[in-house]
Amino acid sequence: MAVTIKDVAKRAGVSIATVSNVINGSRHVSAELEEKVRRAIAELGYQPNPLGRALRKGEAYTVALLLPDRSNSFFAQVAWGVEEQVRRYGYALITCNTDEDPELEAFYVSSLLNRRVAGFIVAPTSLGRETLAPIVHQRVPLVVVDRVIDGLPVDQVFSDNEGGAYLATQHLIRLGHRRIGLLVGISGISSIQDRIRGYKRAIEESGLTLDERLIAPGCSQIEEGAAAAEYLLARSDATAIFSTNNMMTLGALRSLKKLGIKCPDDVSLVGFDDSEWASVITPGLTVVAQQAYEMGFLAGALLFRRLTRKQEAPKPRTIKLRTTLITRESTAKPRKVSEVASGEAPAGQTTELGLASPVKSRRFREGG
Amino acid sequence: MAVTIKDVAKRAGVSIATVSNVINGSRHVSAELEEKVRRAIAELGYQPNPLGRALRKGEAYTVALLLPDRSNSFFAQVAWGVEEQVRRYGYALITCNTDEDPELEAFYVSSLLNRRVAGFIVAPTSLGRETLAPIVHQRVPLVVVDRVIDGLPVDQVFSDNEGGAYLATQHLIRLGHRRIGLLVGISGISSIQDRIRGYKRAIEESGLTLDERLIAPGCSQIEEGAAAAEYLLARSDATAIFSTNNMMTLGALRSLKKLGIKCPDDVSLVGFDDSEWASVITPGLTVVAQQAYEMGFLAGALLFRRLTRKQEAPKPRTIKLRTTLITRESTAKPRKVSEVASGEAPAGQTTELGLASPVKSRRFREGG
DNA sequence: ATCTCGTAAAAAAACGTTTTACACCTTCAG
DNA sequence: CTGAAGGTGTAAAACGTTTTTTTACGAGAT
Secondary structure, three states: OOOOHHHHHHHHOOOHHHHHHHHHOOOOOOHHHHHHHHHHHHHHOOOOOHHHHHHHHOOOOEEEEEEOOOOOHHHHHHHHHHHHHHHHOOOEEEEEEOOOOHHHHHHHHHHHHHOOOOEEEEOOOOOHHHHOHHHHHOOOOEEEEOOOOOOOOOEEEEEOHHHHHHHHHHHHHHHOOOOEEEEEOOOOOHHHHHHHHHHHHHHHHOOOOOOHHHEEEOOOOHHHHHHHHHHHHHHOOOOEEEEOOHHHHHHHHHHHHHHOOOOOOOOEEEEEOOOHHHHHOOOOOEEEEOOHHHHHHHHHHHHHHHHHOOOOOOOOOEEEEOOEEEOOOOOOOOOOHHHOOOOOOOHHHHHHHHHOOHHHHHHHHHHO | OOOOHHHHHHHHOOOHHHHHHHHHOOOOOOHHHHHHHHHHHHHHOOOOOHHHHHHHHOOOOEEEEEEOOOOOHHHHHHHHHHHHHHHHOOOEEEEEEOOOOHHHHHHHHHHHHHOOOOEEEEOOOOOHHHHOHHHHHOOOOEEEEOOOOOOOOOEEEEEOHHHHHHHHHHHHHHHOOOOEEEEEOOOOOHHHHHHHHHHHHHHHHOOOOOOHHHEEEOOOOHHHHHHHHHHHHHHOOOOEEEEOOHHHHHHHHHHHHHHOOOOOOOOEEEEEOOOHHHHHOOOOOEEEEOOHHHHHHHHHHHHHHHHHOOOOOOOOOEEEEOOEEEOOOOOOOOOOHHHOOOOOOOHHHHHHHHHOOHHHHHHHHHHO
């Protein structure tokens, strides 16, 4: 059916080895024969069959991308950046959705290794250290994105999550918020841990008291976000909420709406990750923006750095991408404590307000 | 390195052909040998190398998915449904983003055919009829989704776009809107054409006069949506906007916000496609919902129906999925004409209001 | 003039499967 | 008793490449 290297060889009057050498430049071929071969290729419209090549080289020209959550647009943007690189290098991209499930992740890793993909780009689940081990063990190139796995000797690209969370929390503090609820995404992954750390650091540096009751756990889905937000809004006197995850932010919005709580009048809200909708809704959502596309693009670059230079394996690199706070309308100064719209009477829990420190007031002057 | 069929054969004391026959059930093997082979496979943890199989069978066990817009969450959901099927059948999924660019689409088609993917699932660009021709010509299974290509003898899965658009428009008419703007997505694809048709049918059936000035063209991106909406809002007296595309809906929201136009007080808005954010924003967005996940899932089912039964090729099937109108808060009765918030004085353009027909009033009673 | 060396091309092996062709045995009908 | 048919196994070919090995040949050195 399709035209093979044999046909080209016959047409050019040379051996198939010569054709292969011309195509791959693997050995020198005389100008005369090279010309003949190139002409034959052009005339027949020959395209090398990747399957034959894959079998012989033990490698399909394919890259695997493992992402944990298809509904999160952040990962869609990461995938976009990866795809751009993959296309540039003429590889194919197999994208899989692990759904935050380590078992599924392990399954994909195994099956893709068996398929001899050239490399992996993975935003790992909480058990990434175990599930990705076979990749490292078989010395298949791997780039970890979004969630760092400490000590793993591979390329890693991630955001300055702590810094972003710090900025967001600081922003709320400067506005005058004293009780800032935290919506925590799936635990056990570095990005969320780092965001918690940034939150705590901002709280502590400003002289506020850290109240663990203000930290509501969830699982990076809308439902969990809604539940966690309701928990916060019903049981504490939080005047602001910082959501550490895209999906949970949606959940928080849902809760606010359901409970009839006005944002930012009653409660301020900051999300993590910018989205198309974040800027067009009312109120516009204040968010910590990540460089999602760049994350994918860089991860791709790091991967192909390994794939193309087969000689010396480069030292693993770790890249931290800047995060920025985008201030919109969902954050504002808190109302008087007595006006807080909460199901419970918050009287007893507000004593910490008295603990304002000199540090804090200085920061307010800075913030404007 | 890895264990091959040869190792299994040696261990079991049989030929590799026998091993192959056991694995694929291609020929009967005596119970005794089959037992030996199975044991050897288990002991060695043998996994067939897909590359060898692919070369011999002339088919990589891989499916290609071509989608036009990665940022549109509708397609993300379609991809999700497809992936579910693909995983179920043990295939791999190569996902590509054509970005509505026929050239890129043609490139992907060619390169994926060369890779011997087992089949395609494609939401085609406007030139799909041409770019997908090589797939049909080479008799590679193809399922077209979301956008019908008339007369193409392949499986097709799409939404009842006309019906959905009709419902949305009718909903606005029943609320009392007389001048309903239409934000048109990329032209040349069936889904948008069908939505326009549904809009026009609703307008005409209700006895209103169709005004082409109310139909604003765009290109299914946020920017175009915003521009088209601004055009409508500035130059006409539309009291409602129906957006035929997810992305353009976001653009419309942006314009509304930018111009300080209140929704639904000043202008009602209906979008096409439901999203996670649509229900949690304020006001909640009235939308026409498609069964996106199901679309992908069904497309996968149709594809594998062809891939598994190699014998008689089944007749091409066309499946139309139901669309539903989800009424939220972004649609309400129009204010008095004189209060419409528009840059232009709309006085002269409102004469059509007098044309109310008996049909229309009956419909209002039905609608409640 | 013979030997070595280097270069360029061809031939053949290899990758890991599936499938075809063939060999052997048993059974059964004529 | 013989020939055909059917069942069960193996050897070998095939898929389309890349890579290793072999061959051919001319130039330069001994």
